[in-house]
Amino acid sequence: MTQEDPRILELRKMRAKALEGGGAERIEKQKAKGKLTARERIELLLDWNTFNEIEPYITHQGDEMGLLKEKYLGDGVITGYGQIKGRTVYLYSQDFTIYGGTLSEMQSHKICRVMDLAVRNGAPFIALIDSGGARIQEGVRSMGGYAEIFRRNAQYSGVVPQISVMLGPCAGGAAYSPALTDLVIMVQKQSFMFLTGPEVIKAVTGEVIDAESLGGSDVHMSVSGVAHLSVPTERDALEMVRTFLSYLPSNNVENPPFVKTDDDPTRMDEWLNHAVPLDPSEPYIMHQVIERIVDKGTFLEIQPDWARNAIVGLARIGGHSVGIVGQEPAIMAGVIDIDAADKMTRFVRMCDCFNIPLVTFVDSPGFLPGIAQEHGGIIRHGAKLLYAYSEATVPKICIITRKAYGGAYVVMSSKYLGTDVTYAWPSAEIAVLGAEGAANILFKKQIENAPNPSEERKKLAEEYRAKFNNPYYAASTGYVDDIIEPRESRRKIVAALSALRDKYAPAPPRKHGNIPV
Numbered sequence: 001m002t003q004e005d006p007r008i009l010e011l012r013k014m015r016a017k018a019l020e021g022g023g024a025e026r027i028e029k030q031k032a033k034g035k036l037t038a039r040e041r042i043e044l045l046l047d048w049n050t051f052n053e054i055e056p057y058i059t060h061q062g063d064e065m066g067l068l069k070e071k072y073l074g075d076g077v078i079t080g081y082g083q084i085k086g087r088t089v090y091l092y093s094q095d096f097t098i099y100g101g102t103l104s105e106m107q108s109h110k111i112c113r114v115m116d117l118a119v120r121n122g123a124p125f126i127a128l129i130d131s132g133g134a135r136i137q138e139g140v141r142s143m144g145g146y147a148e149i150f151r152r153n154a155q156y157s158g159v160v161p162q163i164s165v166m167l168g169p170c171a172g173g174a175a176y177s178p179a180l181t182d183l184v185i186m187v188q189k190q191s192f193m194f195l196t197g198p199e200v201i202k203a204v205t206g207e208v209i210d211a212e213s214l215g216g217s218d219v220h221m222s223v224s225g226v227a228h229l230s231v232p233t234e235r236d237a238l239e240m241v242r243t244f245l246s247y248l249p250s251n252n253v254e255n256p257p258f259v260k261t262d263d264d265p266t267r268m269d270e271w272l273n274h275a276v277p278l279d280p281s282e283p284y285i286m287h288q289v290i291e292r293i294v295d296k297g298t299f300l301e302i303q304p305d306w307a308r309n310a311i312v313g314l315a316r317i318g319g320h321s322v323g324i325v326g327q328e329p330a331i332m333a334g335v336i337d338i339d340a341a342d343k344m345t346r347f348v349r350m351c352d353c354f355n356i357p358l359v360t361f362v363d364s365p366g367f368l369p370g371i372a373q374e375h376g377g378i379i380r381h382g383a384k385l386l387y388a389y390s391e392a393t394v395p396k397i398c399i400i401t402r403k404a405y406g407g408a409y410v411v412m413s414s415k416y417l418g419t420d421v422t423y424a425w426p427s428a429e430i431a432v433l434g435a436e437g438a439a440n441i442l443f444k445k446q447i448e449n450a451p452n453p454s455e456e457r458k459k460l461a462e463e464y465r466a467k468f469n470n471p472y473y474a475a476s477t478g479y480v481d482d483i484i485e486p487r488e489s490r491r492k493i494v495a496a497l498s499a500l501r502d503k504y505a506p507a508p509p510r511k512h513g514n515i516p517v
């Protein structure tokens with residue numbers, strides 16, 4: 001038997017060393033917290049045996065604060081490429097066992113390298129983040145490293161999908177980079193995101209709070225709107241990445257993948273004809289309407305717990321990816337407030353970036369009135385939604401199921417914002433105001449002077465309702481393209497998507513727009 005070449009043996013030794021991360025003791029600590037290692041995460045995320053690591057031998061180059069004593073191959077991050085459902089993705093996975101996965105100058109070089117490769121090759125980019133933020137010992141070099149990453153997050157936004165999976169206590173820059181990406185997934189009770197942790201907050205403001213209450217998944221899913229999805233375990237989070245990517249193209253010049261469905265595209269659904277109650281003040285559940293129209297089981301709601309009066313999510317109709325936007329009339333009557341406007345805006349823009357047609361379901365009495373909303377800048381936030389729908393060039397289909405009053409009519413993918421096909425259900429009410437409100441304003445004197453003002457108001461409201469609170473006036477003026485039976489919605493959307501598949505809508509040349517953020 002020939003002896004192994006010592007150079008091959010040396011390489012094998014180095015490879016084995018790189019697999020050790022921060023050492024057995026720290027790996028044990030990681031496991032004791034119920035966490036997977038950085039390498040295990042990659043294995044679970046990717047198709048079997050497709051991962052190829054790059055730059056595993058990079059180490060930090062610092063000599064500050066005793067750094068030279070502890071050098072680890074890879075410097076706390078594993079980078080490379082592999083496949084998800086047969087499509088190439090680039091990724092990095094931070095190793096908390098090496099300096100808490102913190103970002104050094106060299107770690108930044110590694111991350112930027114895979115980001116550049118992802119964009120050059122038109123492939124999605126996935127960040128598995130488990131990091132204490134900037135590596136304190138490296139000072140400005142680690143902060144500069146973050147700036148390099150943020151710049152790429154921004155410049156590559158809308159070029160390839162960028163996904164962040166939060167898998168540990170993510171502080172400072174480790175929270176900012178995800179905020180620039182298309183999707184942030186958190187693991188319940190395991191991941192935290194904050195710019196400054198509980199200790200710093202206590203020192204600066206005197207406020208006392210624990211990490212979970214400050215930046216746990218519940219907070220970011222339901223209060224701040226920073227996270228898009230949260231799941232119970234790391235495995236679920238990694239599976240979620242695979243699912244999410246199945247709706248998206250690999251880059252902005254491709255179309256989303258077609259996924260064959262057994263769900264008949266021409267399926268009619270009688271249930272929908274009874275979905276909207278006869279009493280216009282009675283709520284119904286728009287989520288159910290959506291679930292029944294899209295291909296069965298394909299609706300992936302994004303940000304389900306934040307601004308619940310608005311609904312956004314990905315789905316497939318007839319096997320094609322669509323972005324669903326709508327109101328939930330069962331929550332605050334589907335009114336549009338600041339958070340709802342922000343949520344819908346961001347989603348509309350993501351779909352437009354990645355050639356995902358938009359299907360909008362409208363049932364909203366308008367923008368939420370109130371001092372807090374006005375002073376909070378509802379004009380500015382609502383304007384973002386107008387901006388997003390107006391600039392979106394993907395196929396846009398709108399279905400007005402019930403109320404489309406005033407501002408809500410206009411901002412929610414209305415025909416002259418450039419919507420390609422606008423349908424109304426017979427239950428649609430398209431008007432500047434609700435009937436009572438309109439009667440109060442238009443006939444103020446007449447109502448005040450009437451012998452029975454309340455009867456008079458009711459009568460005038462009825463007259464207004466008969467004229468405007470139905471889809472026929474809008475249809476007679478061309479503001480809706482057709483009035484359809486609710487049960488026909490699926491096949492009407494399928495037909496519209498097919499007719500709009502080759503839509504060409506170039507925007508006027510410009511450097512970039514100036515969205516009112």
Ligand code: HXC
Nearest residue numbers: 099100102132133134135136146169171172173174176197
């Ligand atoms: C260097 C760090 C570190 C850091 C943690 N470690 N954070 N090393 N720089 N920022 C090291 C620890 O020394 C320890 O090393 C190992 O990582 C694990 O940390 P522990 O504290 O033992 O773990 P845990 O109890 O789980 O707490 C994790 C933590 C905490 C919540 C992340 O360590 C922490 O609060 N770190 C500081 C966070 C921070 O303020 N970062 C700077 C943000 S500012 P050993 O050797 O024991 O394994 C920033 C600037 C960019 O990021 C700004 C962009 C806008």
